[in-house]
Amino acid sequence: SNHGSLIYEENTYITPKNYLVLTFTLSDICIIANLNTTNTGSTYKTRIVRPVTFSGTIAPYITTTGIYVFNYGSIVTVNITVDNQIITVTVPGSIPTKILGNVSYNISLLTSQLSLNMSRWSYDIVNNIYYQLNIVYCINPSSIFYESLGIYVPGEYFNGIKNNEGFYTCTLNYKNNVGNYNVKTAPIIMPINTLGYAANPAPTSYNNEDVKNYINAGFVYVLTGCRGRSNGFNFIGNAPWGVTDLKAAVNYLRFNNDTIPGNTDRIFTLGMSGGGAQSALMGATGDSTLYNPYLESIGSAMIDKNGLKISNSVCGSMCWCPVIDLGYVDEAYEWNMGQYSHTGTRAENLWTSFLSKDLATEFALHINQLCLKSPNGTILTLNQTNDGIYTSGTYYEYIMLIIEESLNNYLNDTNFQETSYGSAKAYIDSLNNNREWIIYNNQTNTVNITNMEAFVKNCKEAIRPVGSSDNLNCNNPENDLFGVVDDDFLHFDTIIAKLLIKNSNRYSEYDNYNSIYTTEYNNDLKKLDILNNTIATRENMYNPMYYLCNYYNGYKSSNVAKYWRISSGINQRTCALTVETNLALALQQYTGVKRVEFQTVWNQGHVTAERNGDPTTNFINWVNSCLNT
Numbered sequence: 212s213n214h215g216s217l218i219y220e221e222n223t224y225i226t227p228k229n230y231l232v233l234t235f236t237l238s239d240i241c242i243i244a245n246l247n248t249t250n251t252g253s254t255y256k257t258r259i260v261r262p263v264t265f266s267g268t269i270a271p272y273i274t275t276t277g278i279y280v281f282n283y284g285s286i287v288t289v290n291i292t293v294d295n296q297i298i299t300v301t302v303p304g305s306i307p308t309k310i311l312g313n314v315s316y317n318i319s320l321l322t323s324q325l326s327l328n329m330s331r332w333s334y335d336i337v338n339n340i341y342y343q344l345n346i347v348y349c350i351n352p353s354s355i356f357y358e359s360l361g362i363y364v365p366g367e368y369f370n371g372i373k374n375n376e377g378f379y380t381c382t383l384n385y386k387n388n389v390g391n392y393n394v395k396t397a398p399i400i401m402p403i404n405t406l407g408y409a410a411n412p413a414p415t416s417y418n419n420e421d422v423k424n425y426i427n428a429g430f431v432y433v434l435t436g437c438r439g440r441s442n443g444f445n446f447i448g449n450a451p452w453g454v455t456d457l458k459a460a461v462n463y464l465r466f467n468n469d470t471i472p473g474n475t476d477r478i479f480t481l482g483m484s485g486g487g488a489q490s491a492l493m494g495a496t497g498d499s500t501l502y503n504p505y506l507e508s509i510g511s512a513m514i515d516k517n518g519l520k521i522s523n524s525v526c527g528s529m530c531w532c533p534v535i536d537l538g539y540v541d542e543a544y545e546w547n548m549g550q551y552s553h554t555g556t557r558a559e560n561l562w563t564s565f566l567s568k569d570l571a572t573e574f575a576l577h578i579n580q581l582c583l584k585s586p587n588g589t590i591l592t593l594n595q596t597n598d599g600i601y602t603s604g605t606y607y608e609y610i611m612l613i614i615e616e617s618l619n620n621y622l623n624d625t626n627f628q629e630t631s632y633g634s635a636k637a638y639i640d641s642l643n644n645n646r647e648w649i650i651y652n653n654q655t656n657t658v659n660i661t662n663m664e665a666f667v668k669n670c671k672e673a674i675r676p677v678g679s680s681d682n683l684n685c686n687n688p689e690n691d692l693f694g695v696v697d698d699d700f701l702h703f704d705t706i707i708a709k710l711l712i713k714n715s716n717r718y719s720e721y722d723n724y725n726s727i728y729t730t731e732y733n734n735d736l737k738k739l740d741i742l743n744n745t746i747a748t749r750e751n752m753y754n755p756m757y758y759l760c761n762y763y764n765g766y767k768s769s770n771v772a773k774y775w776r777i778s779s780g781i782n783q784r785t786c787a788l789t790v791e792t793n794l795a796l797a798l799q800q801y802t803g804v805k806r807v808e809f810q811t812v813w814n815q816g817h818v819t820a821e822r823n824g825d826p827t828t829n830f831i832n833w834v835n836s837c838l839n840t
Contacts, residue, residue, distance in 0.1 A: 339366030350510030389429030410439030431473035497524025780815030
């Protein structure tokens with residue numbers, strides 16, 4: 212019901228033990244209060260978008276953001292004052308002296324609520340797969356529709372006995388092997404199906420087609436739900452909650468390391484697009500302390516059953532077309548693609564065409580600060596040019612080599628006699644139809660690329676407006692990603708915001724300029740999330756480069772995955788080629804990363820791009836090669 216400024220939103224949540232769990236997130240902007248009021252339970256989610264104060268028997272003890280647990284007992288009264296209106300919530304609980312502390316560090320509570328139930332397995336006898344669904348992986352989920360997971364296990368890894376409830380009670384079988392793996396050496400894979408950073412509902416039904424290839428390879432398959440870029444009716448989305456949820460799932464697996472099949476030190480993530488980005492984030496942000504307050508707020512297991520800290524790092528990350536580095540994604544788009552377009556928002560009479568050029572320049576300046584190195588150790592930089600915007604230098608030459616390598620691989624992989632072209636030379640001639648930019652050697656069946664502009668115009672033309680991810684209308688998925696509880700879509704590009712202030716006089720001389728954009732960008736950047744973090748902080752949390760490059764303060768503040776595979780369609784027109792290239796370069800020079808496989812696939816776009824074979828088989832083979840099996 213609605214009580215003035217206070218709105219109660221109810222959904223069902225089962226609390227198996229006699230505990231009262233109150234979660235208060237304190238902020239000048241917003242409070243979320245979850246009251247699990249009985250042992251059978253309802254959860255009341257209170258969303259307040261006003262400054263608030265507390266009084267009553269519990270108020271002196273609620274001083275910081277976190278989860279507070281009370282033994283089930285007498286009455287607790289909480290008075291919440293909103294805009295001078297006092298709302299009193301009376302719940303069954305205990306006297307304040309019974310505070311047990313933050314549940315993320317309470318071993319007995321974690322054990323009672325997050326231990327994997329080994330008597331709830333189902334069995335697919337035809338495909339020899341055990342599976343368990345609807346496993347809530349944190350004590351205080353915002354939405355169990357998302358914050359749950361399913362586990363799928365090769366039948367050889369269990370001794371299962373059917374019980375009276377129709378499920379199977381299972382124990383680990385240490386004798387059987389599936390290929391080169393057994394129950395304690397098998398890798399655990401976590402697919403991240405979050406295109407466009409969307410939410411991924413947890414599995415509620417069984418489908419062997421999704422998992423059988425991985426199971427047959429001896430892998431344990433964990434399908435994890437997670438929140439996404441959007442707020443829900445009764446839960447908060449936006450960054451960084453998606454990756455927070457995925458980390459909580461990893462914590463759950465490691466908390467149950469004694470009973471779960473598979474090796475929790477061999478967790479591999481995989482995803483495409485926004486899923487590829489979040490797979491990259493799982494690989495780059497392991498154990499980053501920036502995530503701890505978010506993990507604690509949902510009651511993720513932060514310690515194991517022996518009281519030791521749990522790591523949320525992963526072993527390997529597979530990224531198809533990862534949409535990352537959102538702090539410079541607009542700038543990269545204009546340097547790589549936008550500077551060669553003269554239509555739409557880049558038409559020469561529009562002020563946004565000058566914004567496009569300025570963004571391209573900002574990207575070049577950023578590259579010169581990153582100190583990226585080629586595989587042979589050359590520092591990669593860009594130089595000013597009269598023809599084009601910073602289209603010379605070692606970085607430009609390296610991007611040209613990436614394009615060249617992609618086309619040479621395509622020539623090597625393709626039987627052109629089975630295509631409409633009939634020969635490789637005919638195919639190259641078609642690409643050179645308007646101007647010659649590819650020099651073909653018929654004897655070696657290889658090419659040299661001479662011009663990035665021609666490549667872009669033939670194969671990778673810009674289709675997004677200026678501000679490719681954070682456009683002037685603030686209606687992209689990425690704007691949703693950086694929204695807050697009371698404002699779903701926000702601007703996040705600090706470079707655009709800076710340029711709008713710096714160059715307002717020049718921009719105002721051209722068509723379609725409106726000074727309101729300056730106000731909108733800079734006002735949005737001041738917005739805080741429910742844990743009082745700025746958009747800039749959240750952007751860093753969602754940027755793998757923040758952890759991989761010594762240009763950033765986050766360099767070496769995380770445990771980075773050892774194994775990486777990055778594969779993108781070079782023809783994708785929604786992202787610059789520099790995005791995945793820079794990620795690969797940063798990883799190749801990062802101490803502790805053992806292996807980086809990077810490829811751009813010619814004639815493919817924003818898909819699970821592969822030169823040959825299929826993505827599933829290639830991923831399985833890559834994991835096996837990483838683990839030397």
